[in-house]
Amino acid sequence: MRDSTVNSELESAAAVLQAENQEKPEIILQAENVGKVFPGKEGDVRAVDSVDLELRAGEIFGLVGESGCGKSTLSRLLLRLLDCSSGRITYHGEDITSLPRPQLQGLRRKMSLVFQDPNTSLNPRMTIYDNLARPFKIHNLARGREEITVEIVRLLKSMGLQAEHMIRYPHELSGGQKQRVVVARALAVDPEIIFLDEPTSALDVSVQAKILRLLARIKQEKDLTYFFISHDINLIRVISDRIGVMYLGKIVELGEVGDIFSEPYHPYTRGLFSSVPEPRPERKIETVLMGEVPSPVDPPEGCYFHPRCPEVMSVCRSKSPEFTIRQGRRTACHLFEKD
Ligand SMILES: Nc1ncnc2c1ncn2[C@@H]1O[C@H](COP(=O)(O)OP(=O)(O)OP(=O)(O)O)[C@@H](O)[C@H]1O
Ligand SMILES: [Mg+2]
Structure with missing residues:
Protein backbone atom coordinates (compact mmCIF):
# COMPACT_ATOMS: atom_id res chain seq x y z
CA MET A 1 0.00 0.00 0.00
CA ARG A 2 1.16 3.47 -0.80
CA ASP A 3 1.32 5.88 2.06
CA SER A 4 -1.00 8.84 2.05
CA THR A 5 1.75 11.41 1.28
CA VAL A 6 2.66 9.60 -1.96
CA ASN A 7 -1.00 9.39 -2.88
CA SER A 8 -1.63 13.05 -2.31
CA GLU A 9 1.53 13.95 -4.28
CA LEU A 10 0.30 11.82 -7.16
CA GLU A 11 -3.08 13.46 -7.01
CA SER A 12 -1.65 16.94 -7.09
CA ALA A 13 0.67 15.98 -9.98
CA ALA A 14 -2.33 14.61 -11.87
CA ALA A 15 -4.24 17.82 -11.19
CA VAL A 16 -1.36 19.89 -12.58
CA LEU A 17 -1.18 17.70 -15.69
CA GLN A 18 -4.91 18.00 -16.19
CA ALA A 19 -4.75 21.75 -15.84
CA GLU A 20 -1.89 21.85 -18.36
CA ASN A 21 -3.87 19.74 -20.79
CA GLN A 22 -6.79 22.11 -20.49
CA GLU A 23 -4.53 25.08 -21.07
CA LYS A 24 -2.85 23.52 -24.07
CA PRO A 25 -5.46 22.06 -26.36
CA GLU A 26 -4.20 19.60 -28.91
CA ILE A 27 -3.33 21.28 -32.20
CA ILE A 28 -4.30 19.14 -35.18
CA LEU A 29 -3.49 21.40 -38.06
CA GLN A 30 -1.27 24.46 -38.16
CA ALA A 31 -0.51 27.07 -40.81
CA GLU A 32 2.62 29.16 -40.45
CA ASN A 33 3.10 32.19 -42.67
CA VAL A 34 1.09 30.51 -45.42
CA GLY A 35 0.61 32.31 -48.73
CA LYS A 36 -0.92 31.63 -52.13
CA VAL A 37 -0.28 33.63 -55.28
CA PHE A 38 -2.26 32.91 -58.44
CA PRO A 39 -0.81 34.18 -61.71
CA GLY A 40 -3.37 36.43 -63.42
CA LYS A 41 -3.65 38.48 -66.62
CA GLU A 42 -3.33 41.75 -64.74
CA GLY A 43 -0.66 40.47 -62.40
CA ASP A 44 -0.25 38.06 -59.52
CA VAL A 45 -3.28 37.63 -57.26
CA ARG A 46 -2.28 37.38 -53.60
CA ALA A 47 -5.24 35.28 -52.53
CA VAL A 48 -3.77 34.24 -49.17
CA ASP A 49 -1.07 36.30 -47.53
CA SER A 50 1.10 35.30 -44.54
CA VAL A 51 -1.58 33.42 -42.61
CA ASP A 52 -0.86 31.91 -39.18
CA LEU A 53 -3.54 29.83 -37.52
CA GLU A 54 -4.06 26.56 -35.73
CA LEU A 55 -6.97 24.19 -35.58
CA ARG A 56 -7.58 22.60 -32.18
CA ALA A 57 -8.98 19.13 -31.63
CA GLY A 58 -12.75 19.12 -31.25
CA GLU A 59 -13.36 22.79 -31.94
CA ILE A 60 -15.43 24.63 -34.49
CA PHE A 61 -13.20 27.27 -36.02
CA GLY A 62 -15.27 29.86 -37.88
CA LEU A 63 -13.74 31.89 -40.72
CA VAL A 64 -15.44 35.13 -41.76
CA GLY A 65 -14.66 37.87 -44.24
CA GLU A 66 -16.07 39.52 -47.34
CA SER A 67 -16.34 37.76 -50.67
CA GLY A 68 -12.98 37.28 -52.38
CA CYS A 69 -10.88 37.69 -49.20
CA GLY A 70 -9.39 34.21 -49.61
CA LYS A 71 -11.47 31.97 -47.33
CA SER A 72 -11.94 29.13 -49.82
CA THR A 73 -8.35 29.34 -51.03
CA LEU A 74 -7.10 29.13 -47.43
CA SER A 75 -9.20 26.05 -46.78
CA ARG A 76 -7.91 24.40 -49.96
CA LEU A 77 -4.34 25.10 -48.89
CA LEU A 78 -4.98 23.56 -45.47
CA LEU A 79 -6.58 20.54 -47.12
CA ARG A 80 -3.58 20.33 -49.44
CA LEU A 81 -5.84 20.47 -52.48
CA LEU A 82 -3.70 23.44 -53.53
CA ASP A 83 0.04 23.91 -53.13
CA CYS A 84 1.21 26.80 -50.95
CA SER A 85 3.33 29.49 -52.61
CA SER A 86 4.99 30.14 -49.24
CA GLY A 87 4.88 29.05 -45.62
CA ARG A 88 4.39 25.73 -43.88
CA ILE A 89 1.48 23.49 -42.89
CA THR A 90 1.76 20.80 -40.24
CA TYR A 91 -0.71 18.04 -39.39
CA HIS A 92 -0.21 16.60 -35.89
CA GLY A 93 3.22 18.20 -35.97
CA GLU A 94 4.23 16.58 -39.28
CA ASP A 95 5.16 18.88 -42.15
CA ILE A 96 2.65 18.29 -44.95
CA THR A 97 3.50 21.36 -47.05
CA SER A 98 4.93 19.34 -49.90
CA LEU A 99 3.84 15.75 -49.31
CA PRO A 100 4.24 13.46 -52.30
CA ARG A 101 1.08 12.09 -53.91
CA PRO A 102 0.92 8.65 -52.23
CA GLN A 103 1.06 10.22 -48.76
CA LEU A 104 -1.47 12.87 -49.76
CA GLN A 105 -3.91 10.04 -50.36
CA GLY A 106 -3.63 9.10 -46.67
CA LEU A 107 -4.24 12.72 -45.68
CA ARG A 108 -7.40 12.82 -47.82
CA ARG A 109 -8.91 10.29 -45.39
CA LYS A 110 -8.27 12.59 -42.45
CA MET A 111 -9.77 15.77 -43.87
CA SER A 112 -12.98 16.12 -45.88
CA LEU A 113 -14.59 19.07 -47.60
CA VAL A 114 -18.23 20.05 -47.96
CA PHE A 115 -18.82 22.76 -50.57
CA GLN A 116 -21.53 25.35 -50.71
CA ASP A 117 -23.48 24.04 -53.67
CA PRO A 118 -24.51 20.37 -53.68
CA ASN A 119 -25.34 20.69 -57.40
CA THR A 120 -21.71 21.15 -58.29
CA SER A 121 -20.32 18.77 -55.64
CA LEU A 122 -22.24 15.71 -56.84
CA ASN A 123 -21.76 14.17 -60.25
CA PRO A 124 -25.16 14.66 -61.96
CA ARG A 125 -24.63 11.70 -64.29
CA MET A 126 -24.04 9.26 -61.46
CA THR A 127 -26.60 7.77 -59.08
CA ILE A 128 -26.33 8.58 -55.39
CA TYR A 129 -24.88 5.08 -54.96
CA ASP A 130 -22.07 5.77 -57.43
CA ASN A 131 -21.41 9.22 -55.97
CA LEU A 132 -21.10 7.71 -52.51
CA ALA A 133 -19.18 4.62 -53.62
CA ARG A 134 -16.25 6.67 -54.94
CA PRO A 135 -14.49 7.37 -51.62
CA PHE A 136 -14.87 3.71 -50.60
CA LYS A 137 -13.25 2.63 -53.86
CA ILE A 138 -10.52 5.29 -53.94
CA HIS A 139 -9.45 4.54 -50.38
CA ASN A 140 -10.12 0.81 -50.47
CA LEU A 141 -12.44 1.12 -47.50
CA ALA A 142 -14.86 -1.64 -48.46
CA ARG A 143 -14.58 -4.63 -50.73
CA GLY A 144 -17.10 -5.44 -53.39
CA ARG A 145 -20.52 -4.05 -54.18
CA GLU A 146 -22.21 -5.77 -51.29
CA GLU A 147 -19.95 -4.36 -48.61
CA ILE A 148 -20.06 -0.89 -50.18
CA THR A 149 -23.88 -1.05 -50.31
CA VAL A 150 -24.06 -1.87 -46.61
CA GLU A 151 -21.84 1.13 -45.84
CA ILE A 152 -23.83 3.45 -48.11
CA VAL A 153 -27.17 2.43 -46.58
CA ARG A 154 -25.70 3.02 -43.12
CA LEU A 155 -24.47 6.48 -44.17
CA LEU A 156 -27.76 7.45 -45.82
CA LYS A 157 -29.74 6.42 -42.75
CA SER A 158 -27.46 8.34 -40.41
CA MET A 159 -28.17 11.40 -42.58
CA GLY A 160 -31.93 10.94 -42.27
CA LEU A 161 -32.24 9.55 -45.81
CA GLN A 162 -33.50 6.17 -46.94
CA ALA A 163 -31.80 3.26 -48.69
CA GLU A 164 -33.98 3.83 -51.76
CA HIS A 165 -32.29 7.23 -52.33
CA MET A 166 -29.27 5.23 -53.46
CA ILE A 167 -30.75 4.48 -56.88
CA ARG A 168 -31.78 8.07 -57.56
CA TYR A 169 -29.88 10.72 -59.47
CA PRO A 170 -28.96 14.03 -57.79
CA HIS A 171 -31.60 16.00 -59.77
CA GLU A 172 -34.31 13.79 -58.26
CA LEU A 173 -33.45 14.99 -54.75
CA SER A 174 -34.24 18.31 -53.02
CA GLY A 175 -31.45 20.77 -52.18
CA GLY A 176 -31.41 19.68 -48.54
CA GLN A 177 -31.34 15.99 -49.45
CA LYS A 178 -28.47 16.57 -51.86
CA GLN A 179 -26.49 18.39 -49.18
CA ARG A 180 -27.12 15.44 -46.82
CA VAL A 181 -25.59 13.20 -49.48
CA VAL A 182 -22.59 15.53 -49.73
CA VAL A 183 -22.14 15.38 -45.94
CA ALA A 184 -22.49 11.58 -46.10
CA ARG A 185 -19.75 11.45 -48.72
CA ALA A 186 -17.50 13.61 -46.55
CA LEU A 187 -18.06 11.17 -43.67
CA ALA A 188 -17.41 8.05 -45.74
CA VAL A 189 -13.67 8.21 -45.09
CA ASP A 190 -14.22 8.64 -41.32
CA PRO A 191 -12.28 11.92 -41.21
CA GLU A 192 -10.88 13.84 -38.28
CA ILE A 193 -11.56 17.31 -39.69
CA ILE A 194 -14.35 18.52 -41.96
CA PHE A 195 -13.99 21.78 -43.85
CA LEU A 196 -17.43 23.26 -44.39
CA ASP A 197 -17.31 26.01 -47.02
CA GLU A 198 -20.64 27.86 -46.76
CA PRO A 199 -22.40 24.50 -46.34
CA THR A 200 -25.88 25.95 -45.97
CA SER A 201 -25.88 29.18 -47.95
CA ALA A 202 -27.33 27.61 -51.11
CA LEU A 203 -30.28 26.19 -49.16
CA ASP A 204 -33.68 27.55 -48.10
CA VAL A 205 -33.69 29.01 -44.59
CA SER A 206 -35.92 26.23 -43.21
CA VAL A 207 -33.56 23.57 -44.60
CA GLN A 208 -30.45 25.39 -43.36
CA ALA A 209 -31.42 24.86 -39.71
CA LYS A 210 -31.97 21.14 -40.28
CA ILE A 211 -28.59 20.68 -41.93
CA LEU A 212 -26.91 22.65 -39.14
CA ARG A 213 -28.53 20.46 -36.49
CA LEU A 214 -27.40 17.40 -38.41
CA LEU A 215 -23.84 18.74 -38.59
CA ALA A 216 -23.89 19.45 -34.85
CA ARG A 217 -25.10 15.93 -34.07
CA ILE A 218 -22.49 14.27 -36.29
CA LYS A 219 -19.73 16.37 -34.75
CA GLN A 220 -20.68 15.14 -31.29
CA GLU A 221 -21.13 11.54 -32.29
CA LYS A 222 -17.89 11.30 -34.22
CA ASP A 223 -15.77 13.68 -32.18
CA LEU A 224 -14.98 15.80 -35.22
CA THR A 225 -13.26 19.13 -35.69
CA TYR A 226 -14.89 21.66 -38.03
CA PHE A 227 -13.37 24.47 -40.06
CA PHE A 228 -16.50 26.43 -40.87
CA ILE A 229 -16.57 29.18 -43.51
CA SER A 230 -19.54 31.50 -43.71
CA HIS A 231 -20.60 34.99 -44.76
CA ASP A 232 -23.32 34.74 -42.15
CA ILE A 233 -21.85 36.47 -39.12
CA ASN A 234 -24.77 35.62 -36.84
CA LEU A 235 -24.37 31.95 -37.74
CA ILE A 236 -20.61 32.04 -37.11
CA ARG A 237 -21.33 33.69 -33.76
CA VAL A 238 -23.62 30.91 -32.55
CA ILE A 239 -21.74 27.90 -33.82
CA SER A 240 -18.02 28.69 -33.42
CA ASP A 241 -15.65 28.22 -30.52
CA ARG A 242 -12.97 30.44 -32.04
CA ILE A 243 -13.05 32.62 -35.11
CA GLY A 244 -10.65 34.14 -37.61
CA VAL A 245 -11.51 37.35 -39.43
CA MET A 246 -9.98 37.59 -42.88
CA TYR A 247 -9.36 40.68 -45.00
CA LEU A 248 -7.64 40.71 -48.40
CA GLY A 249 -5.86 37.40 -47.85
CA LYS A 250 -4.77 38.07 -44.27
CA ILE A 251 -6.18 37.06 -40.90
CA VAL A 252 -6.59 40.36 -39.06
CA GLU A 253 -8.11 39.07 -35.82
CA LEU A 254 -8.31 35.63 -34.24
CA GLY A 255 -9.56 34.40 -30.89
CA GLU A 256 -12.43 33.08 -28.78
CA VAL A 257 -15.77 33.86 -30.38
CA GLY A 258 -17.28 35.38 -27.21
CA ASP A 259 -14.32 37.74 -26.71
CA ILE A 260 -14.31 38.97 -30.29
CA PHE A 261 -18.06 39.47 -30.51
CA SER A 262 -18.34 41.22 -27.16
CA GLU A 263 -15.48 43.58 -28.00
N1 LIG B 1 -7.71 29.50 -59.32
C1 LIG B 1 -7.61 30.82 -59.20
N2 LIG B 1 -6.92 31.55 -60.10
C2 LIG B 1 -6.81 32.89 -59.96
N3 LIG B 1 -7.35 33.60 -58.95
C3 LIG B 1 -8.05 32.92 -58.04
C4 LIG B 1 -8.23 31.50 -58.10
N4 LIG B 1 -8.98 31.11 -57.04
C5 LIG B 1 -9.26 32.23 -56.34
N5 LIG B 1 -8.71 33.31 -56.93
C6 LIG B 1 -8.75 34.70 -56.45
O1 LIG B 1 -8.28 34.68 -55.12
C7 LIG B 1 -9.01 35.58 -54.30
C8 LIG B 1 -9.62 34.80 -53.15
O2 LIG B 1 -10.65 33.95 -53.64
P1 LIG B 1 -11.47 32.95 -52.72
O3 LIG B 1 -12.36 32.18 -53.60
O4 LIG B 1 -10.53 32.20 -51.87
O5 LIG B 1 -12.31 33.96 -51.81
P2 LIG B 1 -13.52 33.68 -50.80
O6 LIG B 1 -13.22 34.47 -49.57
O7 LIG B 1 -13.73 32.23 -50.67
O8 LIG B 1 -14.77 34.35 -51.55
P3 LIG B 1 -16.33 33.96 -51.48
O9 LIG B 1 -16.79 34.43 -50.14
O10 LIG B 1 -16.93 34.75 -52.60
O11 LIG B 1 -16.45 32.49 -51.66
C9 LIG B 1 -10.03 36.25 -55.22
O12 LIG B 1 -9.50 37.47 -55.65
C10 LIG B 1 -10.16 35.26 -56.36
O13 LIG B 1 -10.53 35.93 -57.54
MG1 LIG C 1 -15.35 30.95 -51.09
Missing part, protein backbone atom coordinates in the same frame (compact mmCIF):
# COMPACT_ATOMS: atom_id res chain seq x y z
CA PRO A 264 -14.05 43.45 -31.51
CA TYR A 265 -10.63 45.15 -31.49
CA HIS A 266 -9.71 45.41 -35.15
CA PRO A 267 -11.45 48.29 -36.99
CA TYR A 268 -12.25 45.89 -39.83
CA THR A 269 -13.91 43.40 -37.47
CA ARG A 270 -15.92 46.27 -36.00
CA GLY A 271 -16.99 47.38 -39.45
CA LEU A 272 -17.86 43.86 -40.53
CA PHE A 273 -19.97 43.23 -37.43
CA SER A 274 -21.75 46.58 -37.66
CA SER A 275 -23.03 45.66 -41.12
CA VAL A 276 -25.04 42.86 -39.47
CA PRO A 277 -28.48 43.57 -38.00
CA GLU A 278 -27.96 43.61 -34.22
CA PRO A 279 -30.77 41.98 -32.25
CA ARG A 280 -30.02 44.33 -29.34
CA PRO A 281 -29.72 47.82 -30.87
CA GLU A 282 -28.12 49.29 -27.73
CA ARG A 283 -25.09 47.13 -28.47
CA LYS A 284 -24.68 48.35 -32.03
CA ILE A 285 -21.09 49.20 -32.80
CA GLU A 286 -20.87 52.24 -35.03
CA THR A 287 -18.10 51.58 -37.48
CA VAL A 288 -19.26 51.57 -41.04
CA LEU A 289 -17.11 50.01 -43.71
CA MET A 290 -16.48 52.62 -46.37
CA GLY A 291 -15.12 52.21 -49.87
CA GLU A 292 -14.36 49.11 -51.88
CA VAL A 293 -12.07 46.20 -51.01
CA PRO A 294 -8.79 46.90 -52.88
CA SER A 295 -7.61 44.43 -55.53
CA PRO A 296 -5.52 41.50 -54.31
CA VAL A 297 -3.41 42.08 -57.46
CA ASP A 298 -2.23 45.41 -56.13
CA PRO A 299 -2.82 45.55 -52.36
CA PRO A 300 -2.10 48.86 -50.58
CA GLU A 301 1.25 49.52 -48.87
CA GLY A 302 1.41 48.98 -45.11
CA CYS A 303 -1.79 47.68 -43.51
CA TYR A 304 -4.08 46.42 -46.27
CA PHE A 305 -7.08 47.89 -44.47
CA HIS A 306 -5.69 51.41 -44.08
CA PRO A 307 -7.49 53.07 -47.07
CA ARG A 308 -10.85 52.13 -45.48
CA CYS A 309 -9.90 52.44 -41.83
CA PRO A 310 -11.62 55.16 -39.78
CA GLU A 311 -8.72 55.10 -37.31
CA VAL A 312 -5.84 55.20 -39.79
CA MET A 313 -2.50 56.55 -38.49
CA SER A 314 0.60 57.44 -40.50
CA VAL A 315 2.40 54.18 -39.60
CA CYS A 316 -0.50 52.21 -41.15
CA ARG A 317 0.36 53.59 -44.60
CA SER A 318 3.89 52.22 -44.61
CA LYS A 319 4.20 49.27 -42.21
CA SER A 320 2.32 46.01 -42.19
CA PRO A 321 1.11 45.29 -38.62
CA GLU A 322 2.28 42.16 -36.81
CA PHE A 323 -0.05 40.17 -34.57
CA THR A 324 -0.33 41.55 -31.04
CA ILE A 325 -1.40 38.90 -28.55
CA ARG A 326 -3.64 39.96 -25.68
CA GLN A 327 -5.26 37.37 -23.45
CA GLY A 328 -5.04 34.75 -26.15
CA ARG A 329 -6.51 37.01 -28.83
CA ARG A 330 -4.41 37.96 -31.84
CA THR A 331 -5.01 41.30 -33.56
CA ALA A 332 -3.00 42.63 -36.49
CA CYS A 333 -3.44 46.39 -36.03
CA HIS A 334 -1.02 49.20 -35.18
CA LEU A 335 -3.54 50.62 -32.70
CA PHE A 336 -2.76 47.69 -30.41
CA GLU A 337 1.00 47.83 -30.79
CA LYS A 338 1.10 51.15 -28.95
CA ASP A 339 0.25 49.91 -25.47
